[in-house]
Amino acid sequence: xxxxxxxxxxxxxxxxxxxxxxxxxxxxxxxxxxxxxxxxxxxxxxxxxxxxxxxxxxxxxxxxxxxxxxxxxxxxxxxxxxxxxxxxxxxxxxxxxxxxxxxxxxxxxxxxxxxxxxxxxxxxxxxxxxxxxxxxxxxxxxxxxxxxxxxxxxxxxxxxxxxxxxxxxxxxxxxxxxxxxxxxxxxxxxxxxxxxxxxxxxxxxxxxxxxxxxxxxxxxxxxxxxxxxxxxxxxxxxxxxxxxxxxxxxxxxxxxxxxxxxxxxxxxxxxxxxxxxxxxxxxxxxxxxxxxxxxxxxxxxxxxxxxxxxxxxxxxxxxxxxxxxxxxxxxxxxxxxxxxxxxxxxxxxxxxxxxxxxxxxxxxxxxxxxxxxxxxxxxxxxxxxxxxxxxxxxxxxxxxxxxxxxxxxxxxxxxxxxxxxxxxxxxxxxxxxxxxxxxxxxxxxxxxxxxxxxxxxxxxxxxxxxxxxxxxxxxxxxxxxxxxxxxxxxxxxxxxxxxxxxxx
Amino acid sequence: xxxxxxxxxxxxxxxxxxxxxxxxxxxxxxxxxxxxxxxxxxxxxxxxxxxxxxxxxxxxxxxxxxxxxxxxxxxxxxxxxxxxxxxxxxxxxxxxxxxxxxxxxxxxxxxxxxxxxxxxxxxxxxxxxxxxxxxxxxxxxxxxxxxxxxxxxxxxxxxxxxxxxxxxxxxxxxxxxxxxxxxxxxxxxxxxxxxxxxxxxxxxxxxxxxxxxxxxxxxxxxxxxxxxxxxxxxxxxxxxxxxxxxxxxxxxxxxxxxxxxxxxxxxxxxxxxxxxxxxxxxxxxxxxxxxxxxxxxxxxxxxxxxxxxxxxxxxxxxxxxxxxxxxxxxxxxxxxxxxxxxxxxxxxxx
Numbered sequence: 001x002x003x004x005x006x007x008x009x010x011x012x013x014x015x016x017x018x019x020x021x022x023x024x025x026x027x028x029x030x031x032x033x034x035x036x037x038x039x040x041x042x043x044x045x046x047x048x049x050x051x052x053x054x055x056x057x058x059x060x061x062x063x064x065x066x067x068x069x070x071x072x073x074x075x076x077x078x079x080x081x082x083x084x085x086x087x088x089x090x091x092x093x094x095x096x097x098x099x100x101x102x103x104x105x106x107x108x109x110x111x112x113x114x115x116x117x118x119x120x121x122x123x124x125x126x127x128x129x130x131x132x133x134x135x136x137x138x139x140x141x142x143x144x145x146x147x148x149x150x151x152x153x154x155x156x157x158x159x160x161x162x163x164x165x166x167x168x169x170x171x172x173x174x175x176x177x178x179x180x181x182x183x184x185x186x187x188x189x190x191x192x193x194x195x196x197x198x199x200x201x202x203x204x205x206x207x208x209x210x211x212x213x214x215x216x217x218x219x220x221x222x223x224x225x226x227x228x229x230x231x232x233x234x235x236x237x238x239x240x241x242x243x244x245x246x247x248x249x250x251x252x253x254x255x256x257x258x259x260x261x262x263x264x265x266x267x268x269x270x271x272x273x274x275x276x277x278x279x280x281x282x283x284x285x286x287x288x289x290x291x292x293x294x295x296x297x298x299x300x301x302x303x304x305x306x307x308x309x310x311x312x313x314x315x316x317x318x319x320x321x322x323x324x325x326x327x328x329x330x331x332x333x334x335x336x337x338x339x340x341x342x343x344x345x346x347x348x349x350x351x352x353x354x355x356x357x358x359x360x361x362x363x364x365x366x367x368x369x370x371x372x373x374x375x376x377x378x379x380x381x382x383x384x385x386x387x388x389x390x391x392x393x394x395x396x397x398x399x400x401x402x403x404x405x406x407x408x409x410x411x412x413x414x415x416x417x418x419x420x421x422x423x424x425x426x427x428x429x430x431x432x433x434x435x436x437x438x439x440x441x442x443x444x445x446x447x448x449x450x451x452x453x454x455x456x457x458x459x460x461x462x463x464x465x466x467x468x469x470x471x472x473x474x475x476x477x478x479x480x481x482x483x484x485x486x487x488x489x490x491x492x493x494x495x496x497x498x499x500x501x502x503x504x
Numbered sequence: 505x506x507x508x509x510x511x512x513x514x515x516x517x518x519x520x521x522x523x524x525x526x527x528x529x530x531x532x533x534x535x536x537x538x539x540x541x542x543x544x545x546x547x548x549x550x551x552x553x554x555x556x557x558x559x560x561x562x563x564x565x566x567x568x569x570x571x572x573x574x575x576x577x578x579x580x581x582x583x584x585x586x587x588x589x590x591x592x593x594x595x596x597x598x599x600x601x602x603x604x605x606x607x608x609x610x611x612x613x614x615x616x617x618x619x620x621x622x623x624x625x626x627x628x629x630x631x632x633x634x635x636x637x638x639x640x641x642x643x644x645x646x647x648x649x650x651x652x653x654x655x656x657x658x659x660x661x662x663x664x665x666x667x668x669x670x671x672x673x674x675x676x677x678x679x680x681x682x683x684x685x686x687x688x689x690x691x692x693x694x695x696x697x698x699x700x701x702x703x704x705x706x707x708x709x710x711x712x713x714x715x716x717x718x719x720x721x722x723x724x725x726x727x728x729x730x731x732x733x734x735x736x737x738x739x740x741x742x743x744x745x746x747x748x749x750x751x752x753x754x755x756x757x758x759x760x761x762x763x764x765x766x767x768x769x770x771x772x773x774x775x776x777x778x779x780x781x782x783x784x785x786x787x788x789x790x791x792x793x794x795x796x797x798x799x800x801x802x803x804x805x806x807x808x809x810x811x812x813x814x815x816x817x818x819x820x821x822x823x824x825x826x827x828x829x830x831x832x833x834x835x836x837x838x839x840x841x842x843x844x845x846x847x848x849x850x851x852x853x854x
Contacts, residue, residue, distance in 0.1 A: 048620025053584050057627075062685035121848035123814070125807030193685035197714060394511035401518030408522035415529045423537070424530045431526045435519075 007386075014386045017377060021370060022395060028363065029402040035247035036409045042250050043242070043417040049308050052183040056090070059186055062193050065093040066185055066263070067166030071158035072098055072176040074105040080114035082176050085217025087144060091185040095144045097162040098176070102131070102152025111147050115139040122146070128160035128274020136165070155259065156275035156282035163266060163274055171266045173283070178260045179209060179217055179312040188263050188309035191302070198302045200268040200290055203249075203257035204309035205241045207420070208234045212312065219312050224426040229322060231433045232441045233315040238430075239410040242307055242418075249305035253356035255291070255336075257303070259283035261311035268293070268301075279339070281332020288340050291352045307418065323448045330452025331460070333364045338456075368453045371446055400438045407434035546571060550581045557600055558593050564600055572604040575613035576621040579628035582606075586631060598631055607632040611640040614652075622648075623655050630659035638663070653680055658690055669694040669702055676715050683714035688721060695722025702726075703734040716742070717750045724754035732760045739766040745775035752778065756785025764791050771797045771813075776806040783809060787816025795820055799827045802839040810838065814846035825852065 050058070068086055072079055079098070086096050100108045111117060117137035131153035139145045150161050159173055170192055172185065184204060191199045211225035211234075225231045248254040257264075262283065269275075272289040275282045287303060294301035316322040337344075337360050343353040344361060381387035411427070411434050414420060421427055553567035562568065571578060582601065589597060601607075610632070613625040626644060629637050638660070645656035653675065661667045672691060675681040695702040699722075705711065706719050720738070723731045732755065739751035752770045755763035763785065770782025771794070783801055786794040798820075801813035814831075817824035831843035847853070 048618045050620060050624070051580065053587070054580065054624065054627075057583065057587070059686065062689045064685065121845055123811050123842060123845035123849060125811075127807075195682065196685055197683065390508055391511075394508050394515070397515035398511050398518070401515035404519045405522045408526050412522075412526050412529055415526075415533065419533075419536070424533050427526070427530050427533060431523070431530075434526075435523070 010384060011386050014377075014381050017373075021374065024362065024366075024370065025395075025399060029399070029406075031359075032243075032406050033402070036243050036406060036413070038250050039243045039246035040409075040413055040416075042246050043307065043413055047417055049418075052090070052186075055183060055186050055190075059190060059193060060092050063092050063186060063189055064170050064192060065095070065168035066091060066170045066172055066189065067162070067168040067266070068094060068096045068172045068174060068185075069159050069162035069166065070096060070098045070174060070176050071101055071155050071162065072103065072107055073101045073152070073155075073158075074103045074107060075176045076103070076105040076107045076110040078177060079107050079110050081217050083111070083115070083145065085179065087142060088182070088217075089180060089185055090182045091189075093168075094185065095146060095166070095168060097146045097148065097166055099148045099150060099158040099162045101150060101154070101158040108147070108149050112137065115142055115145055115147075117145075117147055120146075122165060124165045126164050127270045128163050129277060130157045130161035130164065130274075133161055154277070156277050156279070159282075160274040160277075163269055166266060169266055170263055171269065172261070172263045173259055174262075174311065175260045175313065177314065178206075179214070179219060180261065181310045181312075182218070184261070184309040184311060185263075188261075188306060191304045191306070192263070192265070195302060198300050199304055200265045200294065200301045201257055201287060201303045202263045203245065203254070203303075203305045204261045204263075204311055205245075205307050206237060206258050206260050206311050206313055207241075208237055208315045209312035210234075210315050210317065214312075222420050222422055222426075224421060224429045225315070227317045228433075229317050229319065230315045231429060232437045233322070235407050235411065235430055235434045235437055237315075238414050239407055241305075242413050243406070243410040245305040246307060248356070249303070251351060251355060252302070253351045254303045254305055255287055255352070255356045255360075256284040257287050257305070258311075260313055261309070264290075276339070279332060279335045280328050281336045284332060285336045285339065288336055288343070288352075291349070291356075292340060292343060295349050295352065310420075319444070323444075323451070326445060326448035327452035327455055330364065330449045331456045333360060334453065334456040337361070337365060364449075368446070368450050371450065403438040403442065404435050407437060410434075543577065546574075547577060547581055550578065551585065554581070554585050554597055558589070558596060562600075564604060568600070569604055572601070572606050573609050575609045575625050576617075578606055579610060579613075579621075579624040582628050582631065583624065602632060607634065607637055611636065614640055614644050619649075619651065622652060626652065626655040626659050630662040633663040650681055654687060654690070657681075661690060661693065667694065669698060669705065673705055673711065673715060673719075676718075677712065683712070683718060688718045691715075691718040692722040692725050695719055696726040699723055699726040699728040699731050703731040706734055706738060713744045713746055716744070716747045720747070720750040720754045724757040727758065729758065729760055732758055732762055736763060736766045739763075740769060745773075745778050748773065748775070749777045749781035752781040752785045756781075756788035759789040761789070761791070763789060764793060767791060768794055768797060771801055776804070776809055779804065779809045780806070780812045783812040783816045787812070787819040790820060792820055792823060795823050795827055798824070799831065802831050802842055803836060807842075810842040811846065814842045817843075818846055818850055818852070 070083070070086065075082070083096060083098060098111065100111065117139050119135050120138035122136050131151040133148055133150045135149045137147040137149065146165060148161055148165060150158065163171055170189060172188075174180065188202050188204045191202050208225060208230060209219060210227060210230035211223040212219045213221035213223065225234055245254060245256075259282065264286075268290060269286065272286070272293045276285045276289070279285050290301070290303065316325060337357070340357075343349045344357040346353045349357075378387065378392070382389070408431060411430050415427060421430065550568065550571050553562050556562040556567065557564075578601070582597075585597065586594060607629065610625040610629050614622055614629075626641065629641060641656045641660050641663075645653050645660065648656060657667060657672060657675075669691070672681065672687070672694060676683055676687065681687050702719050702723060706716060706723070711719070716738075720735065723735060735751045735755050735758070739748050739755060742748050742751065748770065752767060755766060767782050767785050767789070770778050770785070773779050773782065779801065783798060785791075786798055795817065798813045798817050802810055802817075804810050804813065814828060817828045828843045828847055831839045832847055834840050
């Protein structure tokens with residue numbers, strides 16, 4: 001082949017690559033724009049969120065009992081206040097099942113002392129797999145509280161133990177260090193009351209508590225974080241929850257309900273065997289299993305996301321911790337995708353298999369590979385002289401343009417329909433963050449996803465260390481940094497906005 | 505080159521459009537903030553005026569009339585306020601608001617504005633019974649979307665207006681209302697008002713499963729022994745397991761001894777939900793004669809049935825406890841474990 005022939009071949013190859021990359025990017029951005037529109041429409045349709053007193057008046061009498069499932073690992077410093085805050089929730093009938101997942105820091109002792117716990121016996125059926133339950137405790141003065149002490153087995157394992165022991169028809173999974181708003185349960189349980197036959201799972205919004213004023217386990221004043229990384233994550237969470245989750249829910253393809261705040265019909269969870277062990281994406285995996293179960297059985301069902309019940313969580317403020325968290329989430333998504341690969345594009349799974357799993361394939365599986373190809377091919381094409389730099393810049397420009405629209409759009413939805421942020425100053429900071437995140441932060445995120453892909457391919461199973469500052473304004477000496485997590489730890493750090501999926 | 509220019513123009517337009525959108529919202533926020541503050545202050549003033557009204561210090565024209573045309577503000581404030589006053593005080597408040605023609609304002613709000621505003625107006629209207637309110641609520645119940653229909657029906661019921669159960673059931677059948685826990689509450693109260701007519705509706709056997717369960721729940725709450733024969737028949741004859749289970753649960757709540765044969769048959773039902781409901785009913789109704797079948801149920805393959813059977817035995821008194829202790833000391837692991845745990849849960853020695 002002549003040199004001209006090689007050049008022509010190379011040119012055609014680079015053109016084909018360019019068309020594929022541009023096409024895939026455009027399709028993804030248009031899909032996200034569609035999601036933004038759909039989310040806006042849904043928020044508009046359901047606008048006019050009633051006050052807490054009205055919600056109570058309308059729904060309290062018909063509200064079903066709920067078991068709150070609270071896995072705790074090395075939470076000795078904060079567990080007492082966390083549980084007190086949960087026991088003070090406004091809900092007609094609920095129990096709090098705290099699972100001490102083999103903590104090494106005296107979490108169980110802290111609970112025993114705080115609530116004067118005594119050993120009790122409780123009949124239950126171990127349907128969902130979990131490590132050995134060592135003892136069950138009850139509090140004479142707190143009949144709503146049950147504490148389970150078990151061998152360490154990780155968050156999914158602890159949640160399974162709690163589900164086995166729970167006696168309410170609805171279970172609510174959460175993190176011990178997350179803060180539920182007082183009326184969050186009553187707002188979140190609404191779909192179960194309105195459509196009891198079909199609704200099997202409901203997810204609420206996770207918001208970032210960094211920058212908020214917190215007293216006695218309650219967010220008393222909402223604020224935008226001062227830490228840049230937390231500020232960028234706030235925008236990210238808005239995009240993931242107020243845009244992507246609402247849209248996926250409307251499309252009937254919601255594949256993830258955050259482990260930090262999700263309500264499930266207990267019988268449905270037990271029907272799929274509870275949470276799967278041996279994965280770091282157990283929350284996403286559970287929802288996918290529910291879809292699979294009901295689609296296979298050809299039974300009508302709904303997995304719903306609601307923007308208003310809110311759970312607050314602390315976001316990592318260092319790149320190292322955030323990177324570990326994001327890599328883990330991505331690994332979790334890939335693990336779920338691999339476990340349920342048989343759902344991809346299979347007609348029996350409808351939109352879940354076609355759109356939901358198709359999206360994961362495009363964004364989570366192929367996305368990182370395209371990115372690697374881009375890192376290799378762009379310099380190569382440039383060296384070979386087949387790359388038009390002007391067009392490269394222009395396409396990058398339009399890609400950033402879409403990114404800005406999506407991030408600012410999510411913030412605009414929040415401002416149009418929810419108005420949680422107290423002042424214009426907070427909004428201005430968030431708008432700047434929504435623009436800035438496209439220049440560096442999203443690229444770093446892509447690097448973390450690549451790392452997650454590598455960990456998945458290397459079959460790594462660890463959760464990595466999570467370091468927290470904690471909500472308390474002035475923690476006792478020596479406790480400023482929270483615990484380091486061992487393998488199989490129960491705590492996940494902040495609730496995942498994308499749950500391992502890169503939404504929006 | 506044109507494409508290049510178009511791409512850059514597109515990028516700039518997208519970014520500028522987004523920033524302009526958000527900037528406009530921030531400007532609007534300033535206005536909204538002021539409006540929200542005004543609304544909060546107005547609500548505070550209305551609440552203070554209502555308190556003053558009860559203390560005889562309120563000038564209606566000066567303190568409340570300026571707000572009496574604001575349906576949603578007044579409705580929300582009123583609903584909260586009525587939650588803390590009763591009797592004569594309630595009459596004073598409602599009388600004063602009627603004199604300000606608030607019911608007319610609320611009625612007018614039923615046909616316009618946001619759904620949230622319409623719902624709260626419907627709920628507040630229940631405090632102002634009268635022919636015009638009645639007509640407005642019935643119109644909303646006939647023509648509105650499901651949420652509005654439900655709120656209107658609840659308000660009609662709250663006003664003690666005649667609301668036939670059949671009307672609600674037809675709405676459920678035609679899709680005007682969806683079977684939900686909230687509708688269930690309404691059905692429950694309507695059934696409690698007229699249990700025999702409800703039993704008649706149940707008797708025709710044509711209602712959807714979910715609706716039958718709602719009616720049976722209502723019959724259980726009604727506490728009328730007259731419906732026991734219907735429940736017994738449904739518990740034995742319904743082809744739907746959920747309906748049989750609901751009927752047995754209702755018989756348990758009624759605590760009628762005539763239910764014994766139905767409960768005994770339920771303990772041998774092929775559906776575990778029905779067996780569990782029968783065990784629960786046996787305990788609730790203290791059917792001592794079923795201690796034997798309950799002891800047998802301790803070996804049921806389904807944990808929920810074993811657990812409810814053991815719990816029921818614990819409620820049957822001396823004979824039940826004796827059987828539980830025997831099972832706990834027995835050699836069949838499944839029976840022994842369930843019996844021992846249920847005894848321990850109740851603080852009873854094995």
